[in-house]
Amino acid sequence: MSRTPTLALVSALMLMTLIALPLQRAAAESGEPEDVLTAQIPEAGSDISWGHAVLVLDKPIVEVVPIIRDYANYVQFMPNFTKSKVLAQRGARAMVYMEVSVAKGAFTLWGQLDLAERASDDDSVTVDARLREGNIDAFSASWTLTPIDGGARTRVDFRLYVDPAIPLPSTVFSRENERAAARTVRALRARVFDGPSGST
Numbered sequence: 001m002s003r004t005p006t007l008a009l010v011s012a013l014m015l016m017t018l019i020a021l022p023l024q025r026a027a028a029e030s031g032e033p034e035d036v037l038t039a040q041i042p043e044a045g046s047d048i049s050w051g052h053a054v055l056v057l058d059k060p061i062v063e064v065v066p067i068i069r070d071y072a073n074y075v076q077f078m079p080n081f082t083k084s085k086v087l088a089q090r091g092a093r094a095m096v097y098m099e100v101s102v103a104k105g106a107f108t109l110w111g112q113l114d115l116a117e118r119a120s121d122d123d124s125v126t127v128d129a130r131l132r133e134g135n136i137d138a139f140s141a142s143w144t145l146t147p148i149d150g151g152a153r154t155r156v157d158f159r160l161y162v163d164p165a166i167p168l169p170s171t172v173f174s175r176e177n178e179r180a181a182a183r184t185v186r187a188l189r190a191r192v193f194d195g196p197s198g199s200t
Helices: 004-029 061-069 071-076 170-194
Strands: 037-041 050-057 081-090 093-102 107-119 125-134 139-148 153-162
Touching (some): 050 170, 061 139, 061 153, 153 170
Antiparallel strands (some): 050 153, 107 125
């Protein structure tokens, strides 16, 4: 795999990290409560960690799951998405092509992702995404939606792992994975409450 796109990713992530720092300070100084919990989760065999974000939505799961399943319209609300196209779908499995613009449009990351949905005994729904091919070395993501409070609300658990396999400090990429996870769940919340038109 060519290293040119991966080097572009490194530059983009570092720039995004520098941009995010003042934004985080401004949010902390505003006095608004932080309702998204984030963490870094170690990945076996890698120095780079998963980004993990948890958010509770005041909506039942039946109103959230269709948005997660609507892969073709991720471009309408996911941060920096410029393309999202379903290439094939059969039942709970899909192959989706996605492009993401980073560093204010300087670079475009792309990938074909395999997505698979599974249910569990606690009525949770999980959608896993795995990289099939693309211009990054490793990508995985996972949504888990769980009904809580008698089904009135939904706990959203999102995990993201991007490993560019570049000899730079792993903390740079671990932190960006965590930040990207937080941005993603916030984008989902905006979509749930504002809808496609951006009106409540």
